[in-house]
Amino acid sequence: MYDICFCLSDKVTVSVSFEAITNRCYGFVYVEMNDQKRAVCSNKWGRAESEVVCGELNCGHVVSHEQRPLQGKGIMDQVSCLGNETSIWHCRAMRSLSIACHNKVFVVCSESVDVRLKDGLGKFNGRLEILHGNMWMPVSKEQWEDVNLDVVCKQVGRRNSRRALEKYSTDSKNFPYRLQCNKNAVHISECITENATTSLLDAKPLEITCKEHKLLILKGDDPCSGLVVIEKKDQTYWLSGSNATWNQESANVVCQEKHCGNASSFYASFLNITNQTSVWDQSYNCSPGAKSLFDCETHLEQPSDHNSSIAAVKCSEKITISLQHQCWGEVSICMDGKCGSVCQESLSQVYPDLCKSLQCGEKVVKTSKILPKTNTTIKRLHQTRHTTNLTQSIFVMSEEHDICTPAYVVCSGSLKPKLSGVDRCSGNLEVFQEDTWLSVCKQDHSKNVHNAICQELQCGEEVEITQDTGPAPANTRFSNLKCNRNSQSLSECEVSTANKACKAAVLKCTGWRKMRTLNTCSGPVLVYSKGQRSAVAVEGWTEKEGERLCLDLQCGGFKSLKGHNTTEKLLFWNGSFRCENNETNIWACEKPTPPSEKQQLFIQCQDTPKVSLSENCHGLVKIDGIEVCNSFWNMEMSHMVCQEQNCSNAITPTKTIGAKSNADYYHSYHFHHELGQCWRVTGMCGPGKELVSVNCIGSVWFSTDQRCGGQLKISYGDKLERVCPMDFSSKTSEDLCRALDCNGHNQTLRTRESTEKVNLEMSFKCEQNHKDIRYCVTSKSCTGVRPAEIYCNGYEYLQPASSPPSTAGHYEWLGLPILIVALIISICIVKKFKKTSLSKKEKVLSRKAAEIESGDYEEVHSDANEMEELDKRTSRSPTESLTAEQARGSPSLTNGKEAKAQPLNSEHLEDEPYDDIDSGPEVTQTNAEIHQWP
Numbered sequence: 001m002y003d004i005c006f007c008l009s010d011k012v013t014v015s016v017s018f019e020a021i022t023n024r025c026y027g028f029v030y031v032e033m034n035d036q037k038r039a040v041c042s043n044k045w046g047r048a049e050s051e052v053v054c055g056e057l058n059c060g061h062v063v064s065h066e067q068r069p070l071q072g073k074g075i076m077d078q079v080s081c082l083g084n085e086t087s088i089w090h091c092r093a094m095r096s097l098s099i100a101c102h103n104k105v106f107v108v109c110s111e112s113v114d115v116r117l118k119d120g121l122g123k124f125n126g127r128l129e130i131l132h133g134n135m136w137m138p139v140s141k142e143q144w145e146d147v148n149l150d151v152v153c154k155q156v157g158r159r160n161s162r163r164a165l166e167k168y169s170t171d172s173k174n175f176p177y178r179l180q181c182n183k184n185a186v187h188i189s190e191c192i193t194e195n196a197t198t199s200l201l202d203a204k205p206l207e208i209t210c211k212e213h214k215l216l217i218l219k220g221d222d223p224c225s226g227l228v229v230i231e232k233k234d235q236t237y238w239l240s241g242s243n244a245t246w247n248q249e250s251a252n253v254v255c256q257e258k259h260c261g262n263a264s265s266f267y268a269s270f271l272n273i274t275n276q277t278s279v280w281d282q283s284y285n286c287s288p289g290a291k292s293l294f295d296c297e298t299h300l301e302q303p304s305d306h307n308s309s310i311a312a313v314k315c316s317e318k319i320t321i322s323l324q325h326q327c328w329g330e331v332s333i334c335m336d337g338k339c340g341s342v343c344q345e346s347l348s349q350v351y352p353d354l355c356k357s358l359q360c361g362e363k364v365v366k367t368s369k370i371l372p373k374t375n376t377t378i379k380r381l382h383q384t385r386h387t388t389n390l391t392q393s394i395f396v397m398s399e400e401h402d403i404c405t406p407a408y409v410v411c412s413g414s415l416k417p418k419l420s421g422v423d424r425c426s427g428n429l430e431v432f433q434e435d436t437w438l439s440v441c442k443q444d445h446s447k448n449v450h451n452a453i454c455q456e457l458q459c460g461e462e463v464e465i466t467q468d469t470g471p472a473p474a475n476t477r478f479s480n481l482k483c484n485r486n487s488q489s490l491s492e493c494e495v496s497t498a499n500k501a502c503k504a505a506v507l508k509c510t511g512w513r514k515m516r517t518l519n520t521c522s523g524p525v526l527v528y529s530k531g532q533r534s535a536v537a538v539e540g541w542t543e544k545e546g547e548r549l550c551l552d553l554q555c556g557g558f559k560s561l562k563g564h565n566t567t568e569k570l571l572f573w574n575g576s577f578r579c580e581n582n583e584t585n586i587w588a589c590e591k592p593t594p595p596s597e598k599q600q601l602f603i604q605c606q607d608t609p610k611v612s613l614s615e616n617c618h619g620l621v622k623i624d625g626i627e628v629c630n631s632f633w634n635m636e637m638s639h640m641v642c643q644e645q646n647c648s649n650a651i652t653p654t655k656t657i658g659a660k661s662n663a664d665y666y667h668s669y670h671f672h673h674e675l676g677q678c679w680r681v682t683g684m685c686g687p688g689k690e691l692v693s694v695n696c697i698g699s700v701w702f703s704t705d706q707r708c709g710g711q712l713k714i715s716y717g718d719k720l721e722r723v724c725p726m727d728f729s730s731k732t733s734e735d736l737c738r739a740l741d742c743n744g745h746n747q748t749l750r751t752r753e754s755t756e757k758v759n760l761e762m763s764f765k766c767e768q769n770h771k772d773i774r775y776c777v778t779s780k781s782c783t784g785v786r787p788a789e790i791y792c793n794g795y796e797y798l799q800p801a802s803s804p805p806s807t808a809g810h811y812e813w814l815g816l817p818i819l820i821v822a823l824i825i826s827i828c829i830v831k832k833f834k835k836t837s838l839s840k841k842e843k844v845l846s847r848k849a850a851e852i853e854s855g856d857y858e859e860v861h862s863d864a865n866e867m868e869e870l871d872k873r874t875s876r877s878p879t880e881s882l883t884a885e886q887a888r889g890s891p892s893l894t895n896g897k898e899a900k901a902q903p904l905n906s907e908h909l910e911d912e913p914y915d916d917i918d919s920g921p922e923v924t925q926t927n928a929e930i931h932q933w934p
Contacts, residue, residue: 018057018107025059025112026133030066031088032073033097033761038075040069040088041101046912048083049091050107056087060110063132063189065175070104077101102846107135110189110364115155117208119396121246121382122215122231123294124153130188134506135171138205139179148191149180153210155188170401174205215394216257216293218382223391224260224315225268230280231384237280241268241309243474245283245299251313253286253293259335259395268309279307319391327360327414328434330371331407333378335395340377343404348383350390351409357389361491365433370499379404403643412436417453419507422552423514424587425459429507431478431490433497441502442479448483449493450507456489475503515586519742521555522604524564528571534573537595538563538602546603549586554680556607564602570596617647617698618717620691628692629685638694647698648772651716652779700774702738708742709749709795711787712776714762724763724782731768733790735773744794749791759783 016802017037018027023630027869050062077099080839081091118138120126126140148339181191213232220226227240240246251263283306286296317336323329347354351364380396387393398404403686412431418437421427429440450462483493510572513529515536537560572595579589614620621628621641638650685691695717703720704710712723728736733745759781815923 001408017685022305025054025057025109026107029053029088029107033075033095036075038097039070039104040072040079041070041074041077041099041195042103042105043101044078044080045105049079049081049088050105051083052081052085052088052091053107054109055110057113060189063108063110063113063192064194065105065107067103068106070101074099074101074104080432092099106133110187113187113189113192114231115152115188117152117156119380120207120209121384121394122213123292124156124210124213126207128152128208129170130173130175131190133170137171137173137175140174141204143178144206145180145538147183148188149208149210150180151181151185151188151191152208153187153212156210157212169615171400171769183792202921214294215384217386218254218258218313218392219386221388221675223319223389224255224258224317225313228254228311228313229386229799231386233534234385236278236386237270238278239280239311240283240306241311242283242303242304242305243268244303244305245285246311249286249288249572250284250293250296252288252312253290253296255315255317255576257292258315259317259397260315261336262315263313264316266311266313269312270309278736279310282925304492321354321357321390323360325414325435327355327358328410329408332397338377341406342381343375343376343398343405344371344407346379346396347407348384351383351411354390354409355411357412358411358458360411361415363412363491363494365410365412365415365495366470366497367408367410367434369408369434371408373403373405373475374402375403376406411491412493412495415490415495417456417490419457419459419509422585423512423749424590425454425457425509425511425513427506429453429891430503431495438477438497439504440481442505443502445481445505446483448485448487450509451925452483452487452489452493453507454509454511457509459512463508463510463512477504478814478886504739513587515549515552517553517603517605521550521553521608522559523602524566525549525601525603526570533570535566535570535600537572537576537597539595539597540576540578541601541603545577545586545589548579548583549587549603552585553605554609555605557605559604559606561601561603563599568602570600595748611641611644611695613641613645613647613694615699617645617696618694620693622805626682629689630692631685631689633692638692641694642698644697645696645698647696649697650777651695651697651700651777693717697772697774697777700777702773706798706824707796708737708740708793709746709791710789710798716777721762722758722760722787724760724780725785727740728764728788728790729766732773732776733765735770736790737792739791740790744793746791746793749795757784757786760785760787764788873907900929 005408017030017032018025030037031040045065045067047062047065050065051122054060054062056875075095075097076088077094077096079091079093081088085091095274112133115131116129116136117126118129118136123553128144130135130139131137138565153697175193179188180190180193181188185191196889202482211233215231217229217231218224218226219229230239242774246266246268248263248266251266255261255263274467281302283299283302284293284296285299286293290296319333319335321331321333324332331342333342352362355364356362364665376398378395381390382394382396383390384392384394399808414433416432418430418432419425419427420437431440447462454461462742478495478497480496482489482492482495483489487493510530513527515525515527517523517525527534527536541561543561546561547796550558574594576591576595577589578591579586583589609623610625612622612625614622635652638652642648642650697716700714700716702712703715705713714723724929730745737743737745760783761779761781763778763782764776765778765780766773770776
């Protein structure tokens, strides 16, 4: 199978080469024979064969070899070498121009391996990378031993200049082999072992500094001018300014190395140098194209004035660092006449220094915004002990293939607070960040924070964080603010944000003031400030200022204004108002000039908000027909709604489920004396929020589970509740019996024994001089108690039917004649009363007669008693009860169920005389009340 002897004729040409990007000492092994160039198959290929190839091509020794897939046919296979052959052709092999094989050989020889220090701080410092094949690959800390340092530093110092200029790709993967140099190694290729390393995906790259490390610095306040300094091992040396060595070419290289263009001027500075060793012992002879002063050739002999002066230079360009939006945004660095971004990784640690140098505060605000990776202008940024600002840093420029996340920073000086709303120095606390107004969460911020905000807004100091909180403009909100005692603005505070919903804080400062009309949307204009009222002068007011005020009051457009004279003695507000542009509220139009004319402003706007309830004295709250969300609702607002509806105060606000997810509702907050004056915004209710429903005292009526006594029950809106137990005073008891239409409280009756204990939501709390018993109703709960009971004159206990099982049928037959007798008696009583009523001159039907006619009453009184009761009812003062529409009678017990009794109003009866009780079927209709008893 193997050729014993392979003879070449004069017509056959044979060669061995690498097929690689740069055609150097690595790549796939190819053989050319008879003008046919093909790969060598990898079957039986080993290290000995690779050594022969590297030696034949003068590429040193083999570093690594591997098999890679082949597409096509090979020319040699089954190659077997002893290792001492001078050519691959001297090895035994199968040779043919069309050998079928699946893998080909890839060999890396030592002469193709190189080492460099990348992205470092000056010369002989940086991230260690090894050129393996055609790829620069980083070395991790796990692959390194300190014995390797001397080999790397020596090779970096004597690197072939031609190879350094060649372009190779950079691989993000770590170098795959472990490095282990011996004491006599002179090249990094001698340190590469065949042992592959593992688990290097998250390994950190190795950065080393050689003992020959030195750094070029321009000492001064300007990054592009100053004295030329060389630093080595933390020692500072001056570069000689001798006329024999310091010239235009060297000065240009210094400016270019500092990314400052070319030298516009260079000179020698004659300082008092007392220490001869403080001047760098070398001078440089630079030629065009040099990248660093240390790459220039050194002068062999030093001139006599070498130590008498120091080199200084002024470059043509400037270095500036800025943010995209003054104090926030993407970082931009301009140098060499161009501007670009910088990698975030190298700059994030110096963000506070950057903010301070830009006079944008000393704090950095955490932001969730991350820019997409891209090719930046500057890869890394290094500071030295001579750096006074970031422009004097050592900059490492990016290469074409370098991609990273651009630096993006938000300085605390970019934050601007405001108190949103229509009032001055009071409102929803918001902060401007990254072109968006974000609300501040309502939490226990320190007084230092509030004082800093108030002082920055020129509003004095904090008064309070109010309990009513306004709607927030966004979900992302400030969750943490920390200021010290002397902080006077947010730029001096630490700030963080959180992507969560929270209640917004409303801050009020000592400089707080508001402007309102006497009525909701019209009337004399007043300023409320520090517990006092001041009149606003009409002087200077035009339609423009009127439009602004009407918008602030949420009263539509402007209608008219005029001067107003009043007998009330008020001081005038010491300021005038003139709107010029698109001011956010009327206080932005305020001018410090006091008015000369002392006549009060009277303004009238076009609209007035209309507040209503969906039902009489209870139901959903609406403003201009739009429901209100319970986001910022409180009990004071509920009272205002009921008072504006002439329904007295509220019992309790009730949350009503049913807000539509895609519908807009009003959100009202800030307390005033009318709901229409409350500040409101329109928006969706949001998750977990509901619409406001209010129950007013005007919807309250009372009942008991028995006639004129038993467990007390309160009905309001659509609810019927029992009451927590309490000791009713004599006045409260009398008022309750009167509300139940029962003739006075019965003090002889006591609470019936009951073992029922329940949890209740309603209670009674009566003031000593209350005028209406309904005002005593309050929403105070109690648990594990027996409900309250009341007993009035006329109380009847209706015992439920009970009988032995054996006689159940007899009791069922007994109930039928009782029912018939009861109906006959009721009809007779009604007919008798009809005749008596027709004979009266006034022909007025009293309330109790109506009860008898309807079957709701069981006793018959004389005509005189009926008229006396009617007189008592018509003489009741308005302050003791609400309107007739709102008043409700007490319910009666009908077959075990409660029903409302609708009392007649005497005023209506006078307007409609009673002529004939039999004139219509609706009058003669009767209701029988049926009870079962033993």
